[in-house]
Amino acid sequence: MSYVTEGIEFISAFPEYGLSSIDYGTGNYIIAVGDQGSLNLVAETTLTNNGDIIIPRNGGPLPGSMRQNIDYLEIPLELKYSIVNKRIGVNIIGGVSTLVLNNNEVSIISGDFKTVIGEANNLNDLSFSTNIGVGLDYNLSRRLLFKLEPMLKYQLNPYTGNSSFKPYYLGVYSGFSYRF
Secondary structure, rough: EEEEEEEEEEEEEOOOOOOOOOEEEOOOOOEEEEEEOHHHHHHHHOOOOOOOOOOOOOOOOOOEEEEEEEEEEEEEEEEEEEEEEEOEEEEEEEEEEEEEEEEEEEEEEEEEEEEEEEEOEEOOEEEEEEEEEEEEEEEEOOEEEEEEEEEEEHHHHHHHHOOOOOOOOEEEEEEEEEOO
16 A cells, blocks of 8 residues: 655754654654645754765755555455356455555655655554455356456554544455366
8 A cells, every 4th residue: 555645845854853653763864754844944954964865955845745655464354145146146245354564664755756764653563454345256157257356445453543544445356266
C-alpha cells in the first residue's frame, strides 16, 4: 500500500525538528518535513556544510510530497458460500486475514529528487483485516474455471496508539482454477 501527502516542504535539519511518528535512524541530521510555510524557522538552523546528505539547495525549504510505502505478508482465512453453481457461478466470500508487516518506508519526492527519510514508528508488526467479497466463476470446461473476486478489506489495528486513520482497500482478484 502507498499513501501520498501532497503540499509539504522539506529541509535538512537537526533531529529535534523531525516528525515524532518517523524513526530517522542515527545521525546528526534528519530531513524535516512540514506543511508548506511551516519550516521557515527551521531554515535558519539548517545544516549547511554536511557532506552526508544530498538535498538540492535553493536557500530554504523545498516543496514536494511525502510517500509512505507499506508492504504486508497476508495470511487469509476465508469461507466461500455458493449462491449459484452453474456454468457461471456466484459466491459470497467472507473471512479474516493476518497481516505481517514486511516493509515500512517513508520517502520525500520533489520533481526528479527522491530519498528515503526513515520508517513510520506507529505501525503494528502484526495486524488483522476483515474481508468480504463476491466471487464470480466461469466454467471454461469441466476442470478449468476462470475466477473474478472483488473484495473489500478493512484493517482492524494497523497503527499503535489512538490513531483515527482506519484504512481499507478494494481489490479485484482474478485467476484460473484447475480441478484434478
